[in-house]
Amino acid sequence: xxxxxxxxxxxxxxxxxxxxxxxxxxxxxxxxxxxxxxxxxxxxxxxxxxxxxxxxxxxxxxxxxxxxxxxxxxxxxxxxxxxxxxxxxxxxxxxxxxxxxxxxxxxxxxxxxx
Amino acid sequence: xxxxxxxxxxxxxxxxxxxxxxxxxxxxxxxxxxxxxxxxxxxxxxxxxxxxxxxxxxxxxxxxxxxxxxxxxxxxxxxxxxxxxxxxxxxxxxxxxxxxxxxxxxxxxxx
Numbered sequence: 450x451x452x453x454x455x456x457x458x459x460x461x462x463x464x465x466x467x468x469x470x471x472x473x474x475x476x477x478x479x480x481x482x483x484x485x486x487x488x489x490x491x492x493x494x495x496x497x498x499x500x501x502x503x504x505x506x507x508x509x510x511x512x513x514x515x516x517x518x519x520x521x522x523x524x525x526x527x528x529x530x531x532x533x534x535x536x537x538x539x540x541x542x543x544x545x546x547x548x549x550x551x552x553x554x555x556x557x558x559x560x561x562x563x
Numbered sequence: 564x565x566x567x568x569x570x571x572x573x574x575x576x577x578x579x580x581x582x583x584x585x586x587x588x589x590x591x592x593x594x595x596x597x598x599x600x601x602x603x604x605x606x607x608x609x610x611x612x613x614x615x616x617x618x619x620x621x622x623x624x625x626x627x628x629x630x631x632x633x634x635x636x637x638x639x640x641x642x643x644x645x646x647x648x649x650x651x652x653x654x655x656x657x658x659x660x661x662x663x664x665x666x667x668x669x670x671x672x673x674x
Contacts, residue, residue: 480660492607550612555606
């Protein structure tokens with residue numbers, strides 16, 4: 450039982466480069482989300498999705514794009530990486546039904562932008 | 564002003580002590596309240612979940628919600644070194660889909 454799988458675990462980018470962080474879940478969860486975690490800032494919501502074809506912005510969406518073409522996958526795209534995007538990124542999923550909001554997290558991607 | 568405020572700590576207590584972790588919030592629409600535990604270099608894991616005012620107990624852990632004061636707490640009894648982690652509160656309202664987290668409190672239990 451894989452749960453939520455994130456790749457890669459570590460990534461170093463140069464300013465201006467683009468890349469995609471991958472996230473896949475095998476629990477048939479409708480709700481998926483991306484958070485970034487910075488020291489002293491906790492987890493901040495970037496984008497989320499309540500089902501295939503539906504996405505919405507969270508607290509800090511600028512500089513990131515998402516799409517949800519299947520229930521299983523929810524990739525996060527950095528269009529033009531900036532040093533301010535250096536962070537640990539977590540993907541999370543849940544059933545998304547009222548009373549069943551338990552989030553299952555991936556193991557994270559540590560991203561450094563030079 | 565952030566929607567959810569949490570003292571980042573760090574908090575260091577001796578083994579066996581009672582630990583109190585707290586969050587305040589400003590959005591009165593929040594209906595669901597959660598506590599997550601995060602060990603170093605790992606993703607957070609759900610520890611407690613409640614959707615009403617009052618107390619909810621699970622083993623050594625008690626979650627308390629006071630909606631009138633917009634204040635939630637997590638109590639850990641008989642704390643153990645294995646409880647050393649970062650604890651994050653999280654909240655959601657019934658109409659929105661997004662879950663908002665506090666900044667997390669780093670807790671260390673000294674043997």
